[in-house]
Structure formats: structure tokens, C-alpha cells
Amino acid sequence: MSETTGFIAPVDGALRAVENLLAVIAGAVLAGTMVLxxxxxxxxxxxxxxxTFQFTLTESYLMVAGIALALPWGYRAGxxxxxALLLATLPPQVQHLLFRIGNIIALPYLAVLCWxxxxxxxxxxxNQEYTMGIIDWPVGWSWIWVPIGLAVLTLRVFVDTLRPVVAADLSEH
Known part of the structure; x- marks a missing residue:
């Protein structure tokens, strides 16, 4: 449950809706993969x-989409x-500070990966790149899911850095 308030609340709400949509799409893609x-x-x-097309479609397209699109929802879900062992021994203010520092350190890395x-x-x-085989597979459609998932994940980590820290941010799963 979100305890976000102030100016970041609408951004967090919109981001949650996008993350949920991407997670539903990822779930549908992975369910379709299992059927295929x-x-x-x-x-x-x-x-x-x-x-004959199943392996390439599954390996290069469906699994990439299923994993990349679920990244932001998976992060938000914990x-x-x-x-946590070390973190639990520290005062709450220090825990919150370390959570924010961790996010700030992760942000440039995520942004570079996305870029x-x-x-x-x-x-x-x-360049209209294709993987040749029984079917000539366009490479771009294999890659497109990665920057989409990483862009939303980067936004999530940024929003989490700005919003109030909640118990779920620091708990174990």
C-alpha cells in the first residue's frame, strides 16, 4: 500500500498503473510462452x-518481453x-538514509542501461537488422522491451528516492 503524499503522489499513482499494466502484459506473454x-x-x-519457429520466438522475443516488462513491478513488490540483518540493527533514520543512498547509487546505473x-x-x-533462419526475425522487436522495462524501473527507483520510506522498503521477503 502506498503512503505517498504531496507532489509525488500523482506521479507514484500513474507509475503504479503503468507498472501494473506492464506486469499484466508480461504475465500474458509468459502464459502464452508456456502454451507455445x-x-x-x-x-x-x-x-x-x-x-520450427518456437525456439527463436520464445528465446529472443517472448522471454525478453516477459522479464523486461515485469522488472518495475517486481522491484516495487519487493x-x-x-x-536486512545489518539494516535491522540500525536506527530508523539511518535505515531511511541508507535506503535513499542505495537508490541514488542505483539510478545512474539504471539510466545508463536504459540508454x-x-x-x-x-x-x-x-539498420533493419534481422536474425536469419527459417524465419527472418527482426532484431529490433527483440530488443524493444528492454529499454521500456528499464525506463519504467528507473522512474520507479527515482520516485522511491523522493517519497517517504515505508516499512515494506526495509523489510525482508
Whole structure:
């Protein structure tokens, strides 16, 4: 539950809506991936007719989208590394300060990852890069999900740095 107030509250609310939408899309993509892999396995073993496109589609497109789009929601839900044993021994003010410092340190790293993946995506689309095979797969559509997920994750970490620290930020999962 969000305890965000002040000027950051509307931004946090809008960001939560975007994160939830991306998580739903990621879940649908991963569910579709499971159906596709299962269909391929059944078709391969029962009918000796594998889905020749399945591996590349799953590996280079669906899994990338499923993971990258779920990153910001996963972070918000507590899916991050915390050293809680040491943190729990410190006063609350120090815990809050360390939480913010950790976010401030992570922000440039996330921003650079987002920028570099956006450059790679742009280059792949601009150069009309393809992976050759049974189907010629456009590389840009494999990469596009990474900068989208990282951009929203970067915004989430930035918003979390500005908003009040809550117990869930510092707890173990």
C-alpha cells in the first residue's frame, strides 16, 4: 500500500498503473510462452512435427518481453536484494538514509542501461537488422522491451528516492 503524499503522489499513482499494466502484459506473454512450448513439445513427440519457429520466438522475443516488462513491478513488490540483518540493527533514520543512498547509487546505473539498450534498439530498427533462419526475425522487436522495462524501473527507483520510506522498503521477503 502506498503512503505517498504531496507532489509525488500523482506521479507514484500513474507509475503504479503503468507498472501494473506492464506486469499484466508480461504475465500474458509468459502464459502464452508456456502454451507455445507445450504445444511444440506435444507436436514434436506425438506427431513428429515440431513448431520450427518456437525456439527463436520464445528465446529472443517472448522471454525478453516477459522479464523486461515485469522488472518495475517486481522491484516495487519487493523483489530486490537487501542486507536486512545489518539494516535491522540500525536506527530508523539511518535505515531511511541508507535506503535513499542505495537508490541514488542505483539510478545512474539504471539510466545508463536504459540508454544503451535504447541505442541498441534504435540501431537494430534503423539498420533493419534481422536474425536469419527459417524465419527472418527482426532484431529490433527483440530488443524493444528492454529499454521500456528499464525506463519504467528507473522512474520507479527515482520516485522511491523522493517519497517517504515505508516499512515494506526495509523489510525482508
Amino acid at each position: 512450448v507445450t504445444t511444440d513439445a506435444v507436436s514434436r513427440h506425438l506427431f513428429s512435427a515440431p513448431l 523483489g530486490r536484494i537487501r542486507i 544503451l539498450s535504447a541505442e541498441k534498439t534504435y540501431t537494430a530498427f534503423a
